Amino acid sequence: MRDKLYTRREWIRNLCLTALSGSAISLISSCGKEEVEDFLQKHFLEMTREEKEALITRLEARYLKKYGRKFKVSAQEAIPDTLWGYGLDLSRCIGCRRCVYACVEENNSSRLKPQSQWIRVIRLKKGSLVDLENSEHYYNPDLVPEKDFLYMPVQCQHCENPPCVKVCPVHATWKEPDGLVVVDYNWCIGCRYCIAACPYRGRIFNWAEPNVPSDQWNTSVHYLGNRPRMRNVVDKCTYCIQRVRVGRYPACVEACPTGSRKFGNLLDPQSEIRYVIENKRTFRLKEDLRTEPKFYYFFEA
Amino acid sequence: MQALRETLHETWRFYRKTLTLVLTGTREYYLWCLLLLSIMFLGLLFYLPQVYTGLITTNMKDQVVWGLYIANFTYLVGVAAAAVLLVVPAYIYQFGPIKEIVVLGELFAASSIIMALLFVMVDLGRVDRFWHMLPLIGSMNFPNSLLAWDVIVLNIYLVLNLLIPVYLLVKTYYGKEPNRKFIVPLILFSIPMAVAIHTVTAFLYNGLPARPFWNASILAPRFLASAFCSGPAIIIIVFQILREYTFIKLEDRALFKIAELMAYAMFLNLFLLMSEMFKEYYSNTVHIASLKYLYEGLHGKNALVPWIWVGTAMNLIAFVIFLFPAMRKRLSTLNIGCILIIAGVWIEKGPGLVIPGFVPDPLGEIYEYMPNFTELFISFGIWATGLLIFTLLMKVAIPIASGEFSHAKYIEERPASDWQ
Amino acid sequence: MQLVLLVLLLFLMEVPSSSLARQTSEGFPVPPPPFKQGMFPCSNCHASMELNIKKRELRDEHTTIRLNHAETMRWCLDCHAPRNRDRLRLYNGQLVEFNRSYLLCGECHGNILGDWKAGIHGKRQGYFMGGKRTYLLCVHCHDSHSPRSKPIKPEPPPYRPGDKENAR
Numbered sequence: 089m090r091d092k093l094y095t096r097r098e099w100i101r102n103l104c105l106t107a108l109s110g111s112a113i114s115l116i117s118s119c120g121k122e123e124v125e126d127f128l129q130k131h132f133l134e135m136t137r138e139e140k141e142a143l144i145t146r147l148e149a150r151y152l153k154k155y156g157r158k159f160k161v162s163a164q165e166a167i168p169d170t171l172w173g174y175g176l177d178l179s180r181c182i183g184c185r186r187c188v189y190a191c192v193e194e195n196n197s198s199r200l201k202p203q204s205q206w207i208r209v210i211r212l213k214k215g216s217l218v219d220l221e222n223s224e225h226y227y228n229p230d231l232v233p234e235k236d237f238l239y240m241p242v243q244c245q246h247c248e249n250p251p252c253v254k255v256c257p258v259h260a261t262w263k264e265p266d267g268l269v270v271v272d273y274n275w276c277i278g279c280r281y282c283i284a285a286c287p288y289r290g291r292i293f294n295w296a297e298p299n300v301p302s303d304q305w306n307t308s309v310h311y312l313g314n315r316p317r318m319r320n321v322v323d324k325c326t327y328c329i330q331r332v333r334v335g336r337y338p339a340c341v342e343a344c345p346t347g348s349r350k351f352g353n354l355l356d357p358q359s360e361i362r363y364v365i366e367n368k369r370t371f372r373l374k375e376d377l378r379t380e381p382k383f384y385y386f387f388e389a
Numbered sequence: 390m391q392a393l394r395e396t397l398h399e400t401w402r403f404y405r406k407t408l409t410l411v412l413t414g415t416r417e418y419y420l421w422c423l424l425l426l427s428i429m430f431l432g433l434l435f436y437l438p439q440v441y442t443g444l445i446t447t448n449m450k451d452q453v454v455w456g457l458y459i460a461n462f463t464y465l466v467g468v469a470a471a472a473v474l475l476v477v478p479a480y481i482y483q484f485g486p487i488k489e490i491v492v493l494g495e496l497f498a499a500s501s502i503i504m505a506l507l508f509v510m511v512d513l514g515r516v517d518r519f520w521h522m523l524p525l526i527g528s529m530n531f532p533n534s535l536l537a538w539d540v541i542v543l544n545i546y547l548v549l550n551l552l553i554p555v556y557l558l559v560k561t562y563y564g565k566e567p568n569r570k571f572i573v574p575l576i577l578f579s580i581p582m583a584v585a586i587h588t589v590t591a592f593l594y595n596g597l598p599a600r601p602f603w604n605a606s607i608l609a610p611r612f613l614a615s616a617f618c619s620g621p622a623i624i625i626i627v628f629q630i631l632r633e634y635t636f637i638k639l640e641d642r643a644l645f646k647i648a649e650l651m652a653y654a655m656f657l658n659l660f661l662l663m664s665e666m667f668k669e670y671y672s673n674t675v676h677i678a679s680l681k682y683l684y685e686g687l688h689g690k691n692a693l694v695p696w697i698w699v700g701t702a703m704n705l706i707a708f709v710i711f712l713f714p715a716m717r718k719r720l721s722t723l724n725i726g727c728i729l730i731i732a733g734v735w736i737e738k739g740p741g742l743v744i745p746g747f748v749p750d751p752l753g754e755i756y757e758y759m760p761n762f763t764e765l766f767i768s769f770g771i772w773a774t775g776l777l778i779f780t781l782l783m784k785v786a787i788p789i790a791s792g793e794f795s796h797a798k799y800i801e802e803r804p805a806s807d808w809q
Numbered sequence: 810m811q812l813v814l815l816v817l818l819l820f821l822m823e824v825p826s827s828s829l830a831r832q833t834s835e836g837f838p839v840p841p842p843p844f845k846q847g848m849f850p851c852s853n854c855h856a857s858m859e860l861n862i863k864k865r866e867l868r869d870e871h872t873t874i875r876l877n878h879a880e881t882m883r884w885c886l887d888c889h890a891p892r893n894r895d896r897l898r899l900y901n902g903q904l905v906e907f908n909r910s911y912l913l914c915g916e917c918h919g920n921i922l923g924d925w926k927a928g929i930h931g932k933r934q935g936y937f938m939g940g941k942r943t944y945l946l947c948v949h950c951h952d953s954h955s956p957r958s959k960p961i962k963p964e965p966p967p968y969r970p971g972d973k974e975n976a977r
Contacts (some may be wrong), residue, residue, distance in 0.1 A: 127517060131528050175929075185964035202445055202975045203968045210752055220753035221678050221687075226969065231960035242752055251599060257536035258521040259528045275528070277521055278444075278514020280454040281536050287599035289751045292451055293514070296443035296977060319443035320514025335938030345961070347932035347950070360928040360937070367929070377598045445977050450970035756970040 122150065131259065132272040132311065144311065151316060156302055163311045164333045166266035172327050173267075174338075174383045175350035175364040176241060178217075182346055183232045183239030185209050190343030191243075194328060195314040196306055198298035206292060206325040207243040207340060214238055218373075243340075244269060244290030244325035245373060245381030252282035252291060261322070266333070267354075267382055268326055270312040276321040283322065287374050288381070291324045327351070354382065403562075407785045410794060414784065417634070425777040432770015435763045436511060444514055446763045452756035453747040455512070457764040460739030461771070462508035464619065465501045466543070466590045467612060467738065471620020472498030472550065473583030474650055476576060490639060492554040492790060493631070494624055495579075496782045499550040501620075502543055502586075504775035511767050535593040542585045549579045558789045563796045587612050600746045602679035605668075611661045612738070617654035618704075619734035621647045622727040627779075629724070635787045645718050648726075652711035655730070659708060662701075662737075679745040682755070692757040693744060700736030703729040830943045833909050837926075837944050842907045849907070851894035860891055877955035888913055888953075914947045 125146065135143065144161045151159040188207045191197070198204040210223035214236055223240075233239065250269050253261050260275040261282060283291045297319045309315040310330035317323050328338035332351070341349040352359030361384070364370060368386040414422075439446045449456045475494040510516055521527040522540055531537040553575055560567045591612040594603035625644050632639045669677045681687050686694050710716045710726035717723050749755045760768075788794030830838045842849075854870075864884045867874075876884065890896045896904035897913045905912050915922025924930035928937075931950065935942040951958070968974040 123517075131521075134528075177929075182958075182961070183963060184961055185966075188967075189964050200974050201977060205967055208752060208967070220751070221675060221749055223753040225752070225754050226966040228963065228966045230962060232963045233960060251597070255530075255534050255536065255597070257530050257534040257540070258518075259530050260521070275518070275521055276515065277518045279509075279512070279536065280514070281534070281593075283451070283454045284746070285597050285599055287751050289451070293454060294443070295445035295450070295975075319445075335936045335940055337934060337937055342932075342934045344932065345950075346958070347930065347945075350929060352937060360933075363927040363929055367924075367927075442977060445975075450975065452970050 126274060129274050131275050133259075133262070140311075147311075147315065155300075155305055155316065157305050157307050159305075159307045159309055159315070161309055161311055161315055162330060162333075166264050166268075167333060168265075169353075169355055170266040171354040172246065172332055172382065173352060173354040173359075173361040173365075174246070174327065175352075175361050175368075175370070176383070176385050177346075177348040177350070177368075177387070178238060178240060178385050179387045180346045180348040181209075181239045181241060181344075183209050183211060183227070183234075183237070184345060186343045186345055187241055187340035187349065190339045191325070193304065194306055194331075194339035195326075196298065196300055196309070196316055197292075197323075198294065198296075198300065199304075200299050202295045204292050204294065204298065204323075206290075206323075207241050208289060209239055209241045211237045211239055240385070241340075242288055242290075242373065243383075244327075245288050245379070245383035246325075246327060248380035248382060249378060251285040251287065251377075251379060255281045255285040257281065264312070264329075268312075268329055268332075269324070270326055270329065271322055271324060272312065273315070273317050273321045273323065278320040278322070280322065287377050287379065291322050293322050294319055403559075406794075406799065410788065411781050411784050418784075422777065422780065425773040425780070428773035429770045429777065432767045432773065435766040436770070439511070439763055439767065440516065446761075448758055448761040448764065450756055450758070452750045452754055453744060453758040455743050455747065456758055457740070457760040457768055458508045458512040460743040461768055462505050462512070463590060463612075463742060464735050464739045465505040465508065465775075466586055467616030467734070468620040468623055469498040469501035469505060469546065469550070470583040470587040470613070470616045471624070473580050474617050474621050474647065474654075475624065476580060476583075478646065478650075490624075490628060490643060492557050493628070493637075493783070493786060495550045495554045496786055497624060497627060497779060498583075498620075499547060499554075500775045500779040500782065502547040502550065503778055504771050506543060506547070507771045507774060508768075511771065535589060535596055538589045539586075539593055542582065542589050546579070546582045546586045549575060549582060553579065554786065558786055562789050562794065584613065587616050594742070594746065597746075599751055600679075601676035602746045603742075605665060607661055607665050611658065611665070614654050614658035614661055615734045615738050618651055618658055618707075618730050619738075621651050621654075622730040622734075625727050626724065626731070629720070631783065631787065635783070636791050636793065637787050638791070641718075641720070644720075644723065648711060648717040648723055649714075651730070652708070652717065655704065655708045655711055658734075659704065678749055682748045683741060683745040687749065687755060690748075690755045690757050692759060693741065696736050697741050700733045700741060703733030704737065707733060830941070831908065833906075835909070835912075837911075838942055839908050839944050839946050840949070842910060842946055842948055844907075849895070851889075855894040862886055862891060874954050877957070878953070908946065910953070911947050914953075 129143070130139065132140075140163050144163060147161050148159050151157065151161075188205050188209060191207050192199065192205055195206065197206065208225060210220070210225055211227040211234075212219065212223050216222065217238070217240075224237075227234075227237075246267055246269050248263075248267070250261075250263060253263055253269060257279060258275060258277055260277065261269065261271045263269050278293070280293055283289075283293060294317050298317055300316070305316070306314060308330060310326070310333070313326040313329035328336075328340075331338055337351055338349075341351050350360045350364055352361035354361055356362065364384060364386055368388070370384040370386040372381045372384060435446075447456065472494045475491050479491045510519070513519065522529055522537070524531070524541075529537045529540075531541070553572065556572060557567055588609045591609035594600070595606070595608045596604075598604050625647055628637075628639055628644065631637050666680070669680045678687060682690065683693050683697050685691070707726045707729040710722055710729075717726065744758050747756075747758070785794070792798075830840045832838055867885075871885075886898075888897055890898040890904050893904055895907075897907060897910055898904055899913060900916050911922060911925060915925075921930045925944075925947070928944070931947065932945045933942055934945070947953070947956075
């Protein structure tokens with residue numbers, strides 16, 4: 089009788105103790121106040137309004153301390169009845185990369201070590217428009233456009249069926265009601281599965297703490313957008329969520345010297361993007377994957 | 390109440406005894422553990438800067454976001470899954486000689502899973518937020534994310550592979566017959582679980598239409614076939630070492646039986662590879678780019694080409710060795726075959742699977758990834774951790790299995806103070 | 810009030826000309842046309858000059874202007890109103906202000922004018938919804954006398970993944 093008790097309960101207990109000692113090791117870590125706050129921070133979508141406000145106050149104070157600049161962090165929600173769509177006129181894009189650098193400045197992307205850019209402009213041979221395998225990412229002629237080439241800027245396409253959202257193991261990225269695919273940088277665990285899943289290279293990893301000169305911070309930021317990121321999390325183009333949710337054009341649209349970039353509300357028949365879809369010859373990148381991007385490349389009719 | 394206290398006492402005693410067993414050993418044993426510990430320490434020295442500076446300390450970039458860590462992870466999941474190859478004949482066909490080593494094989498599987506999980510952990514950028522992935526406490530994206538599936542099945546498999554052998558060993562220690570009604574269902578359950586961990590790991594890659602190299606339905610079968618080569622190959626080598634250095638007895642017959650199963654698995658593996666090659670090369674669509682990069686280089690970039698050809702050659706030679714009973718039934722050739730398979734499958738399914746998936750990247754860029762010292766030493770550190778865990782497990786399991794270490798024996802020799 | 814000022818300030822930084830944008834009679838908020846310093850109003854000089862409608866090469870003034878815009882079929886006074894140089898002249902003889910020059914351009918480039926009105930050809934800045942916005946005129950990007958766009962220097966390419974700028 090006693091022997092029987094030994095054996096059955098025994099290994100259960102052995103097992104429990106093994107598990108306990110294992111978890112104790114993982115709990116040993118440095119515990120500053122900020123680390124604890126970060127560690128315990130809830131998922132953004134599960135926060136109440138009050139919790140979000142407290143979080144923003146906390147972040148603004150921290151950014152002031154850390155970067156010496158007074159940030160204004162917004163958590164503005166989606167405007168009702170909006171679905172943001174983008175248009176890009178390939179017959180006008182000259183590949184000058186003004187959009188790339190405007191984006192970097194607007195969105196507080198790391199300038200160097202690592203260099204982080206949300207827009208990548210690729211150069212393609214005329215006559216083979218979607219032959220991405222033969223694209224050139226590092227073209228650097230004296231002048232653009234060049235005679236035999238056309239240029240295709242690619243950034244997050246804000247898919248209606250985003251594969252990146254599907255694969256994220258922790259719901260750290262999701263599609264907002266206005267169609268923007270966003271990341272909670274405080275929830276991302278940095279597994280980079282979303283980058284593997286993205287067919288457009290729309291997602292960028294912060295391989296280290298972003299490097300932004302202190303006088304170059306854009307201090308008008310959105311929690312789900314251009315606020316300062318931390319190392320080892322994924323970020324991406326948000327169509328400038330901090331701008332479009334107050335009705336402003338994204339930075340790349342304003343920077344484009346040829347006016348190739350168009351933006352608007354897909355639900356508004358009067359919007360610029362709806363005009364593009366109705367009057368121009370549009371296509372979306374890798375439509376065969378059925379990701380349903382809300383980013384329309386177009387040509388003059 | 391009395392019974393509970395007695396149980397606790399005995400549990401504590403058992404712990405103390407195993408601890409003593411683990412802490413005492415021969416000179417070779419100490420040296421071996423010391424070697425593993427120093428490699429682990431070295432790995433830790435490289436890991437800390439990776440955590441505090443960021444993954445910029447590795448050679449992974451936005452073009453190739455997974456590297457050596459995930460390659461090792463994939464390989465080790467396969468190795469762990471292969472324990473089932475021992476369980477099936479032992480329990481279903483009642484093949485005696487293998488039965489003796491199943492417990493050890495399962496402990497090996499558990500060690501492999503721990504290594505696989507560690508490789509995921511070091512690959513995670515924010516290991517501090519690991520709890521976000523836990524069900525209930527965190528926010529697990531189940532059933533959408535295959536990574537969530539993988540976490541679940543790997544952990545179930547880990548628990549099974551600790552539970553079953555530990556249960557059997559504790560029973561043996563106390564000289565009791567195991568409760569078959571309890572353990573046989575678990576053992577049978579571990580068979581589909583072994584298939585599941587590797588299938589889910591394959592689906593992890595398979596489900597990404599953005600990466601045509603992985604988005605081939607043949608991937609899961611290929612994973613299983615190659616796992617059933619590499620896993621047993623390692624086990625054959627490990628058991629020969631154990632046979633050499635411990636008093637465990639193991640018939641050659643068991644090794645040859647495993648080798649026979651490996652021959653079938655290798656045939657299947659090569660056949661599936663050939664099917665994949667045919668489909669890609671005959672249809673020659675844009676989706677061939679990654680395969681071309683792997684086997685012949687793309688736009689002059691060919692860092693993986695020598696590796697994959699060496700790996701493929703190793704697999705082919707090993708297949709020939711295992712094909713002929715005369716060769717697989719001779720320890721010298723068997724061991725050569727096993728080592729060829731271990732290395733060959735590692736190349737094919739580690740770096741040869743993970744890296745080309747990212748080359749060229751979705752916008753056609755080619756970044757030639759090669760791991761740097763950080764990644765190498767952290768990987769060595771994890772392999773050393775796994776080996777150390779396995780060594781310690783063996784240090785207890787083998788004496789129990791061989792009867793050297795048992796309750797009966799202990800009561801005979803117990804110091805008087807022990808019953809106080 | 811502060812917010813308005815802030816918005817205004819942001820605007821000034823973003824688009825230098827936007828603060829001066831004025832609604833045209835068609836309702837387009839356009840910034841002033843890009844006149845060179847001291848050029849406008851043209852009547853400053855032309856009011857006292859005698860009208861010479863003969864097509865000829867200009868030797869004393871406007872010598873830098875090279876007409877490269879269907880130059881064989883037109884010259885200055887086809888577009889600039891001969892008797893009121895502060896205005897442009899449409900084909901039907903109607904005079905329009907310089908900030909409505911799109912009407913003149915649209916006489917030949919009707920489709921493009923349609924796109925421009927919809928915000929597709931050309932560039933709009935500021936707020937597409939709610940706040941202030943600016944629609945650039947055709948002449949902000951195209952030299953009306955030589956409208957073909959000139960090549961420009963591109964911004965530098967990204968660093969390659971293996972470059973030291975991407976490592977620690």
